[in-house]
Amino acid sequence: MSEEKILLAHGSGGKLSHDLIKQIILPQFLNPSLEPLDDSAKINNQEGSIALTTDSYVVNPLFFPGGDIGKLAVCGTVNDLSMIGATPSYLSLSLIVEEGFSIDLLKRIISSIHEVAEEAGVNIATGDTKVVEHGAADQLFINTAGIGWIRPGINLSGKNAKPGDSILLSGHLGDHEMAVLSQREGFKFQGDLISDCAPLNNLVEKMLDACSSVRCMRDPTRGGLATTLNEIALMSNVGMVIEEEKLPVRESVKGICELLGLDPLYLANEGKLIAIVPSDEADRLLKVMKNHPWGRDAQMIGKVTEENRKKVVLHTLIGGHRILDMLTGGQYPRIC
């Protein structure tokens, strides 16, 4: 391929489209489901319920410390499947590319998708590429949909939390949003701001192997920990008490939060999970999490309560308390 930039013709369905798919995209992803290149992928059925999810990725900038839009597009969908106890198996991959986008960058992103799909053990089963005129999209948007099979005997839902349950968090808060923010125009933050973007399916598998009675899992992405906990409290009609001193936040993230007036409890994460578990299983599960690379800094952060139904109460560092509400009125930069 001699062109360095994506042309409108790359999306026309003709020769250039064919070349783009054949030379740049396919070689990374070949697998029996994708290979025939028919209009749909055929997937062999397995027993149990199928989980299906989809998400679009529009992060700006496309590359950030610890990841890029491609890695995010795989991890986000893999994690959504994992959170209801499904083993992610197949993803679709749709690219919407702005005319003029660098083919080299596209190659880098495709190869990053390949790498993380391998790590997560998922196949790209089908895909699509569209090119739109300059200005009609900002460089590159990606949509992935994913399917997975829910493990037998597992029932994870935001509705399942019960008073007395323990709340586990798999690691530091806010790394992703801060890493993306640090790359924005006007910010020149130095330091160890690295996105936590990671596929969590293996961690989830280990946790469910250890304990099939986990009640609920969620990945606290946009809106952060506080918003996700509120969603669960509402769905399950329970209260929650969270201990601020147990919440892991890196010094670098804490520092910039102070500077910009942000609260790490509301920052997006892309490689963290919250698990609500029966309290007699909590210590054992925490150990399992700490033994996994994506859960090394896991903490038990609080309890589900009978009181304060549909509310999350934070016990503050200095012994006060306050209501931890959902994110409201936040300005969403494009962080995922």
Place this chain on the structure above:
Amino acid sequence: MKFIDEFRDKGIAEGLIRKIRQTSTRPIQLMEVCGTHTVSIFGYGIRGILPEQIRLISGPGCPVCVAPNEDIDLAIALSRQKDVIITTFGDMMRVPGSTSSLQKEKAEGRDIRVIYSSLEALKIAKEHPEKSVVFLAIGFETTSPTIAVAILQTKDEKLQNLFFLNSQKRVPPALLVLLQSNQVRIDGFILPGHVSTIIGRKPYQFIAEEFGRPAVITGFEPLDNLQGIWMLIKQIEENLADVEIQYRRSVHEEGNPVALKKIDEVFEKDESRWRGLGLIPDTGYRFKDPYEEMDACNFNVEIEPTKEHPECLCGAVLQGIKSPLECHLFKKICHPENPMGPCMVSIEGTCHTYFKFA
């Protein structure tokens, strides 16, 4: 020393709370002037751990909250001009003007950009010589030096296309008005740490000398807040009135002379309109002659007649006369997604803080 965790220590906090309880003998009302304090006080649950007789009331809060509708309407009118780029800090985007907001105008296709430093406006102006770039210069004394530097640099670089919509406010004369109006009893002031880092201690001296009230310039971490409150209670219980500095790691007696000099180079004191308080002498800045050409007021634009929601209590809230809980609109039709007044917009606005934490 990392300047964060040391000031959030539970053991020291408990010691300070004990001292506050031992010292305090009578009901008092303290005003935290600055929204950053309000957020910290609510965020750490400080109201709940103080003895009941110590009441904290929130004051003017933040520059976004006190900016009058006229300024927002002017910004909106400017954004509708051909070939104008508006640059602003993010908080201003959602502030409702009389009939619109910058956020709504942006959705209509106006070129409105959120920036994080006044110098970014300079960069945008250089990149777009064919356009007029307007920076919404909103801020207390904390922000004024950086605005002054941007103006000086604009002049130095002979940039012809950068303008400043000047809605800066000076804090001490506004406190004078609060004390004179006597609408709400204030036994002591928790004074803003950041503003005071620039202006120092002296501009507040009248609070003690003329009105006999104690005041403490306080930092924003929970231990700062607790220590500041304790220092105020001690003064009150001993019938003293002085302006003290708790936030010594940042605030010096004379403030920051370099920053003050920059302000003085570009601006002179002027009257200014505050939401809720009206026109107050000396609470704003106007451009000195050599810089007047950069005043965005020079644009000849028609501004719509100003109107505010008749039931919005923001004006009374930021004087400490009313609590957001007394407002009929609060949480019913006024919430952060649909703010009726500026105190619900700014993350340091009193209504927003009540909404989030109370």
